[in-house]
Amino acid sequence: MLRNFSSGWPTSPQAALYALCVSFFMICLDATVVNVAVPDIRASLGASLNDAVWINSTYALCYAAPLILAGRLGDRFGPKRVFLTGLAGFITASLASALADSASVLIAARAVQGLAAALIAPQTMSLIVHLFPHERRGRALGVWGAVGGAAMAAGPVIGGLLVAWIGWRGIFLVNLPVGVAGWIAAARLLPDWRPGKRHRLDLWGIALSSLGLTALVFGVQSGEAYDWGNVAGPVTIPSILSFGILFLAVFVWWQHRNTFEPLLPLRLFRNRNFSAAATAGGAMGAAMGGLFLPLMIYLQSTLGYSPLATGAATVPMFALSSLCARLAGKRSDTASPRMLAALGFALLIVGIGSLVSLLHPSVSPWALMPSLLVSGIGIGLVSAPLANIATRSLENSLIGAASGVFNTTRQLGGALGSAATGVLLQARIGDTPTTATQAALAFPVAALLLGLACCVAVRPTPVTEPTS
Structure with a gap:
């Protein structure tokens, strides 16, 4: 209370x-x-x-x-x-x-x-x-x-x-x-x-989660910089990632054992809607991290945009995203947030999919704009309804923990998406820039399909005020 x-x-x-x-x-x-x-x-x-x-x-x-x-x-x-x-x-x-x-x-x-x-x-x-x-x-x-x-x-x-x-x-x-x-x-x-x-x-929980998440985020985020190999001495990116996964596994075990007051109450995940929303948030983070790295590189390296012009090219997309986020949040109070988020994921799949088909070395930025704008609408429709789904039926004592987990999944997803598309770009380094970028953009599309599936899994229950 x-x-x-x-x-x-x-x-x-x-x-x-x-x-x-x-x-x-x-x-x-x-x-x-x-x-x-x-x-x-x-x-x-x-x-x-x-x-x-x-x-x-x-x-x-x-x-x-x-x-x-x-x-x-x-x-x-x-x-x-x-x-x-x-x-x-x-x-x-x-x-x-x-x-x-x-x-x-x-x-x-x-x-x-x-x-x-x-x-x-x-x-x-x-x-x-x-x-x-x-x-x-x-x-x-x-x-x-x-x-x-x-x-x-x-x-x-x-x-x-x-x-x-x-x-x-x-x-x-x-x-x-x-x-x-x-x-x-x-x-x-x-x-x-x-x-x-x-x-x-929960001091043990703090230590285990901090070490595990730091190692996992560092390994995923910095793997490409170290060519997924040696970092220093006997320490390698695979060993850091293994260390992170091991510590997070021990962390989950400890949270299960610590029935008094764990850092992460595992009963959060008994709430089907929270679990689905958190997973969908991670998928959304992965898609966004996986979209902008190859797109920014392509606009600058292949189409010859300056950094400022490259940033400006995405402004209409995010401006539309902001407008749609406000409207989607308002609508999620009276309409189904599950349907709004699902529509957002579907539009993102269409937008990025069409973007992939349009890429070629002489493409006009105006030709890409419809795909970017559709993606912007999709981004706007996802964020607020997902947050609403994640928190609407939780008791007040779990809100802080839920907010931390929800934000963590988005950040981890973003790091994973950026790393995954970096790996895909490197794997296709012998291809043309266009085909390499198209291959890399397959990852965000796959992540968005996972997000869409999570929205389908949300249980359409009546809204009740969280209990204390």
């Missing part, structure tokens, strides 16, 4: 939602905004190509690995407290990134940024579930999903503009005013829910 210790409810839950979305936009933006700045960062700091890879990868790695723990911390200390702590850490790490005088300092600051973002992300979803009754929750999750889509669209464009106007340090400095404004708004507007009983932290 959660108790509200705030001085009162916010003027409007809608105002609290917008306060959450400011910070959510910022952490999503930082996942993509650095890409276009990499050449300038390398020139300024004398960074190697491997350093440049780690400047990006460290954020994603440190974001993904602690999400389950971060969700559970919200259950123990209250989501508002954890959210504000994460946001303060993110602002501080952004300043450190902007002032970095070497690649190693920037990589370390990006790691702290990722850890802070992991504290923020599950709390946004958890607070939305607590703020809004079930009949209005889908609309709020639609706004949340739209913000994520807008951040994906804005990342390359904002990054390109800031690099051109201020230099690469501007992509981190911009977080300072936005982050401070978001912190003040959240401190004033968010209710301070705290647990009605003290929760113990």
